[in-house]
Amino acid sequence: MGALFSLFTVLILVLIAFAGVKAGNLHFLFGVVIPYAAIITFITGVIYRILKWAGSPVPFRIPTTCGQQKSLPWIKHSKIENPSNTLGVIKRMALEVLLFRSLFRNLKTEIREEKVVYGSEKWLWLAGLVFHWSFLIIILRHFRLFVDPVPAFMHLIESFDGFLQIGVPRLFITGVILLVSVAYLLFRRFFIQQVRYISLANDYFPLFLILGIGFTGILMRYFTKVDLVNTKQLIIGLFSFKPEIPEGVGVIFYIHLFLVSILFAYFPFSKLVHMPGVFLSPTRNLSNNNRTKRHINPWNYPVKVHTYEDYENEFREKMKKAGIPVEKE
Amino acid sequence: MKIYDGGKILIGIIIFLLVATSPFSYNMGKASVKPEPKLDTPEIQKMEKKQCVEPKEFMKAEHMTLLNDWRDSVVREGNNVYIGLGGEVYNMSLQGTCMKCHSNKKKFCDECHKYVAVKPYCWDCHIPPKEN
Numbered sequence: 001m002g003a004l005f006s007l008f009t010v011l012i013l014v015l016i017a018f019a020g021v022k023a024g025n026l027h028f029l030f031g032v033v034i035p036y037a038a039i040i041t042f043i044t045g046v047i048y049r050i051l052k053w054a055g056s057p058v059p060f061r062i063p064t065t066c067g068q069q070k071s072l073p074w075i076k077h078s079k080i081e082n083p084s085n086t087l088g089v090i091k092r093m094a095l096e097v098l099l100f101r102s103l104f105r106n107l108k109t110e111i112r113e114e115k116v117v118y119g120s121e122k123w124l125w126l127a128g129l130v131f132h133w134s135f136l137i138i139i140l141r142h143f144r145l146f147v148d149p150v151p152a153f154m155h156l157i158e159s160f161d162g163f164l165q166i167g168v169p170r171l172f173i174t175g176v177i178l179l180v181s182v183a184y185l186l187f188r189r190f191f192i193q194q195v196r197y198i199s200l201a202n203d204y205f206p207l208f209l210i211l212g213i214g215f216t217g218i219l220m221r222y223f224t225k226v227d228l229v230n231t232k233q234l235i236i237g238l239f240s241f242k243p244e245i246p247e248g249v250g251v252i253f254y255i256h257l258f259l260v261s262i263l264f265a266y267f268p269f270s271k272l273v274h275m276p277g278v279f280l281s282p283t284r285n286l287s288n289n290n291r292t293k294r295h296i297n298p299w300n301y302p303v304k305v306h307t308y309e310d311y312e313n314e315f316r317e318k319m320k321k322a323g324i325p326v327e328k329e
Numbered sequence: 330m331k332i333y334d335g336g337k338i339l340i341g342i343i344i345f346l347l348v349a350t351s352p353f354s355y356n357m358g359k360a361s362v363k364p365e366p367k368l369d370t371p372e373i374q375k376m377e378k379k380q381c382v383e384p385k386e387f388m389k390a391e392h393m394t395l396l397n398d399w400r401d402s403v404v405r406e407g408n409n410v411y412i413g414l415g416g417e418v419y420n421m422s423l424q425g426t427c428m429k430c431h432s433n434k435k436k437f438c439d440e441c442h443k444y445v446a447v448k449p450y451c452w453d454c455h456i457p458p459k460e461n
Contacts, residue, residue, distance in 0.1 A: 043349055047342055054338040055330045144446035146352040148361040154446050165450065168397040225390040228445045233363055240356040279341060298333075 003190070006204035010212045010259075017258035021251045030254045031234055032243040038261035045268025046276055053280045059297040061290045064283045066105070070292075083287045096284050100129050124188065131181035134174040135210075137161060138217075141172070145232045146239050169221055179214050182207055206272055209263055216256040226250040364444040367436040372429055382413050382426075393449070396423065423455050432458045 020026040063069070067078025083089045095101040108121040137157065144154045162170035186207045189199040220226050230246040231253055237244040267273060279285065312319070312326055319326050332338060347354075373379060381388050383395065399421040403409045411419040420426050431437045434457050442449065 039349075043346070046345060046349075050338060050342060050345075051330075051332065054332045054334065057331075057333055143352065147355045148359065148444065150446035155448055158446070158448070168393040169447075227389070229364060229441055232445055233361075236356065236361045239352040240359075240361070241353075276341070276345065298331075 002199060002201035003204045005201045006208045009205060010208040013209075013259060013262055014212060014216075014255050017255040018251060021254040027245045027249075027254070028243075030258055031245050031249075032238065034261045035238055035257060036243075038265040042264040042267055045265075046273065049268050049273050050276055050280070053277070057298040058282050058286065059299070060295050061286045061288055062283050063288045063290060065288055069288055084289055084292070085287055089285060089287045093279070093284055096281075097278055100125055100132075102284075103128060123184070127181045127184040127188075130177050131185065134178040134181065137174045138172075138178060141174070145228075145235050148232070148236055167222070171222075175214065175218055175221075179211070179218070182210050182214065186211070202270055206263070206266070206270065209259060209266075213256060213259045213263065216252055216259065220250070220252050220256060224250065224252055226253045364440040366438075366440045367433055368431075370430060370432045370437075372432060376430075381430075382411065382417075382419050384414070396427075396451070399423070423451060424458075428458050433460065434458055435460055 017030055021030050063082070065078075065082035067081030068076060069082050070077045070084040077084070079088050080091045080095065083092055092101070103125045104122070106121050106124055107118050110117055110119065141154070141157055141161065144150045144158070158170075158172075161172045161174050164171060164173065186204070189195050189203060189207075227248045227250070230249050233246045234244065234249055234253075263272075267275075312328065316326055316328070368379070383391075388395070399411065400423075402411075403421050409421040411421045413419060428434065438449075441447075
């Protein structure tokens with residue numbers, strides 16, 4: 001249900017862009033207004049989410065760790081898995097962000113011969129990792145259309161990405177990896193029963209959206225072709241606040257741009273916000289120093305106390321009369 | 330609303346803003362000039378009918394595919410005869426046919442390739458025409 005809903009949503013988005021540009025002639029809306037709106041939504045939305053997270057107190061370190069805490073000198077301390085200082089946290093965070101360390105520990109559970117068994121499951125980690133890295137390289141690669149003059153490192157990325165020299169324009173390896181890995185992430189939700197059960201429309205929608213972006217991009221580069229010079233002119237116009245709509249930019253480009261705009265605008269309000277979110281994961285970004293430092297709970301209720309000194313001051317005379325010993329005469 | 334660890338949050342937000350707006354800041358103050366490939370070589374001026382091996386629109390979109398097919402045809406199949414739409418016969422040769430007319434590589438090929446950061450590997454093997 002969720003999958004079909006998401007698929008049709010993406011198809012309708014494609015149709016909206018197609019009809020808007022082809023029949024409605026709304027080039028300015030789809031080429032300038034919507035992309036700017038998407039960028040503004042993306043940036044303000046992400047900052048809003050970060051500030052909202054930052055408003056939640058984390059009074060106590062949450063030591064969900066996978067290694068030995070810093071302890072007595074002869075007990076070996078696991079410095080990265082259970083860091084005791086900021087340097088260790090940075091290392092743990094780098095492993096998490098760059099290599100998805102905690103997903104590497106992913107297990108699968110099965111019932112075999114009437115027993116529950118656990119086994120290693122690395123496919124999700126592998127597909128997730130290559131997907132994210134490919135996506136990053138693809139975004140970086142797009143900078144050749146964002147800026148003018150193009151910095152030299154762009155050629156380096158492209159020569160690595162296209163080093164197989166298959167066909168012309170050269171086949172980019174990351175494009176293939178992106179589609180294959182997104183397809184894996186999608187089929188995983190279809191065919192693994194437990195994952196299928198918990199999958200919702202908001203799990204499928206980003207996958208179909210990214211598939212749509214990938215397909216339109218690949219169509220443009222290898223098959224239908226767009227006028228790259230005019231297309232770059234449009235994009236440069238956007239990124240230098242001098243928007244213009246050059247003639248002869250294919251409708252497929254507007255579809256691609258519209259889907260990308262939707263992705264960016266959708267980003268801060270969906271699961272995709274894990275991009276900034278991973279840096280604010282309390283179980284990853286806090287060193288385990290519960291025993292060496294005192295952490296005060298910020299929402300502690302201010303308790304009204306009445307010390308013995310005050311008590312005695314209040315009742316001194318009565319206490320003396322009753323023969324109760326007092327500390328101060 | 331109270332912000333906890335405000336310093337670290339601020340650093341994070343600044344990094345995010347710098348990265349997210351980098352295409353804007355990179356383009357700031359740089360005037361981008363649209364490439365205008367030139368067709369005014371002596372060889373083209375001499376032609377009565379100014380016509381490439383295929384129509385202009387096809388060449389614009391598919392020249393790289395055509396060159397790739399030519400290379401495969403000559404190098405792998407030993408066939409270097411290309412028949413155009415009107416039955417004209419061409420010798421499949423980058424240096425001998427393409428660059429004979431388009432002898433202005435810098436103003437013809439590189440003009441657009443530079444703009445969109447394309448580095449064709451034609452010239453890894455072929456010798457570009459001499460230009461001043």
